[in-house]
Amino acid sequence: MSAAHLEVGDPDTRYPDVASFRSELRTWLADHDLSPGPDHSLDAQVAQLARVRRALYDADWMRYGWPAEVGGLGGPAVLRAVLGEEVATRGLAEPGIYSMIEVLAPTMISYARPALAAEMLPLLLSGREQWCQGFSEPGSGSDLASLTTRAVRQGDTWVVTGQKVWTSLAQYSARCVLLTRTAPGHAGITAFFLDMDTPGITVRPLPMMHGVEEFAEVFFDEVVIPGDRLLGQPGDGWKLAMDLLPHERSTCFWHRIAYLFSRFDGLLEEMTEPDDAELGAAYLALHTIRCRSHATQERLAAGIPLGPETSIDKVLLATAEQQLFDTVRDLLPGEIELTDSHWRSEFLYSRAATIYGGTAEIQRNIIARRLLDLGRE
Numbered sequence: 316m317s318a319a320h321l322e323v324g325d326p327d328t329r330y331p332d333v334a335s336f337r338s339e340l341r342t343w344l345a346d347h348d349l350s351p352g353p354d355h356s357l358d359a360q361v362a363q364l365a366r367v368r369r370a371l372y373d374a375d376w377m378r379y380g381w382p383a384e385v386g387g388l389g390g391p392a393v394l395r396a397v398l399g400e401e402v403a404t405r406g407l408a409e410p411g412i413y414s415m416i417e418v419l420a421p422t423m424i425s426y427a428r429p430a431l432a433a434e435m436l437p438l439l440l441s442g443r444e445q446w447c448q449g450f451s452e453p454g455s456g457s458d459l460a461s462l463t464t465r466a467v468r469q470g471d472t473w474v475v476t477g478q479k480v481w482t483s484l485a486q487y488s489a490r491c492v493l494l495t496r497t498a499p500g501h502a503g504i505t506a507f508f509l510d511m512d513t514p515g516i517t518v519r520p521l522p523m524m525h526g527v528e529e530f531a532e533v534f535f536d537e538v539v540i541p542g543d544r545l546l547g548q549p550g551d552g553w554k555l556a557m558d559l560l561p562h563e564r565s566t567c568f569w570h571r572i573a574y575l576f577s578r579f580d581g582l583l584e585e586m587t588e589p590d591d592a593e594l595g596a597a598y599l600a601l602h603t604i605r606c607r608s609h610a611t612q613e614r615l616a617a618g619i620p621l622g623p624e625t626s627i628d629k630v631l632l633a634t635a636e637q638q639l640f641d642t643v644r645d646l647l648p649g650e651i652e653l654t655d656s657h658w659r660s661e662f663l664y665s666r667a668a669t670i671y672g673g674t675a676e677i678q679r680n681i682i683a684r685r686l687l688d689l690g691r692e
């Protein structure tokens with residue numbers, strides 16, 4: 316049954332409640348096999364992601380929770396959380412790259428010209444394009460506000476020169492949400508929506524510890540960006556970056572937690588000598604972040620702005636993820652160290668959980684200073 320069957324007459328409530336959405340979605344997924352093939356390469360994962368998004372968009376599932384102005388069908392954002400949960404639980408798409416949409420699309424909706432957002436968002440939602448986030452630089456990660464990639468206004472255009480690094484999926488991306496420096500200080504950071512095929516851009520993929528080239532260095536040599544690709548006004552880049560963080564830590568996290576629970580189940584199936592204490596501790600860590608993330612989803616749904624308290628979600632999630640794969644290492648002896656299995660890849664990737672999206676040390680600093688008022692170290 317297509318999602319359209321779920322609509323009720325009133326144009327303001329043309330979307331299903333959560334329970335109907337989930338049950339209709341499950342029926343649809345049971346009837347439409349979107350399982351990935353045996354190839355686990357990044358090329359295959361990115362192609363699979365595009366296939367899944369395309370199918371879900373064409374059947375409307377991917378459109379719920381997004382505004383009509385950008386190709387959506389409206390409804391609460393929680394419907395996106397449910398969709399991502401069902402996708403992650405079935406292993407249909409790698410949750411990290413699936414969830415990038417949850418960061419980039421809301422940013423475009425808030426900051427792009429309405430006509431630009433309306434033109435571009437359907438390309439992302441429908442899997443026709445992949446986009447990337449060009450924030451970090453070789454000298455500016457935790458201290459993002461020190462970034463130096465320069466944008467200089469020339470008539471109706473801006474000319475960008477500099478370098479980004481750790482840009483996830485840059486080599487697959489058609490567009491980039493890019494932070495540049497246009498003046499000193501926080502108020503001198505300016506954001507653009509850039510076409511990645513613009514002359515002057517060089518992308519060099521970088522291998523991660525598990526051998527996968529998931530991110531890249533991106534070099535900009537006098538890259539010309541039209542003025543109508545500004546996101547917000549000149550100087551709005553820092554605000555954009557801060558507004559983006561809660562998106563990174565709400566629905567994205569819900570998807571990832573669902574995926575981690577599915578991996579916990581995978582461990583239960585494969586292990587032969589259970590250690591109840593260690594399994595219990597890993598489960599408890601997952602359950603704790605799921606409860607926390609549920610409360611975050613509720614605040615989001617109630618329209619309460621998310622702020623530094625999401626640093627707690629980040630610490631809990633990264634800790635739970637690493638604890639889960641530490642448990643895998645202990646209960647599947649040799650699997651991580653001696654085989655080239657999916658578990659090994661996931662264990663190594665889990666080490667990055669305390670780095671991406673803000674490091675564990677920075678999150679603890681935020682919790683200490685802004686939530687506990689403990690002052691500077």
Ligand SMILES: Cc1cc2nc3c(=O)[nH]c(=O)nc-3n(C[C@H](O)[C@H](O)[C@H](O)COP(=O)(O)OP(=O)(O)OC[C@H]3O[C@@H](n4cnc5c(N)ncnc54)[C@H](O)[C@@H]3O)c2cc1C
Pocket residue numbers: 447448449450451452453454455456457458480481482483484530667670671672673674675676677680
């Ligand atoms: C898998 C992955 C994907 C990523 N994808 C993207 C992407 O798509 N786009 C993008 O822009 N970036 C991306 N990043 C980059 C990520 O945001 C940065 O790695 C992160 O913000 C940390 O910055 P850094 O690497 O420069 O480390 P640094 O900031 O140099 O930190 C190095 C170490 O010093 C510690 N440290 C730094 N400052 C302090 C302080 N004040 N107090 C205490 N400790 C401190 C840090 O915690 C860390 O342990 C990705 C990173 C990873 C691992």
